[in-house]
């Protein structure tokens with residue numbers, strides 16, 4: 001969490017992003033100090049994105065700021081699919097490495113990726129037949145498909161792109177990838 005009074009590299013990163021998005025005006029606003037101007041920028045950002053307006057960069061706001069870097073994905077696509085029954089959709093933060101890999105895959109195939117499963121709360125994971133220690137529980141896994149490319153071919157792109165994590169094809173209907181240990185199935 002970062003808030004007014006904080007200083008350092010995380011504040012600088014935030015200010016850079018706020019300048020790029022037009023919430024802060026000048027390069028001189030990038031001073032690594034979370035002052036009133038930065039707070040106002042965060043507040044405006046929260047307004048625009050329908051977030052709780054408190055001027056604090058907590059879990060929700062930092063998630064939305066992270067997604068600004070990945071134009072083809074939004075946080076909503078990764079929500080737990082229990083549809084609010086057992087959690088608020090975001091039981092954990094999403095691993096940025098996962099989104100970065102997905103964006104690279106998206107760039108390679110040149111067509112939209114559908115996230116059939118991203119985050120899962122424990123209850124939803126059980127009900128959907130996920131393994132007990134599923135990486136979906138930790139925001140480190142996604143099941144994907146894409147129109148216009150077969151699951152097999154998408155799987156090949158995933159394997160050549162997600163070189164450090166897990167890749168698998170499930171039921172011939174979607175490709176699983178994660179940022180856990182390197183393995184393949």
Ligand SMILES: [Zn+2]
Pocket residue numbers: 080081082083084085086087088089120121124
């Ligand atoms: Zn849930």
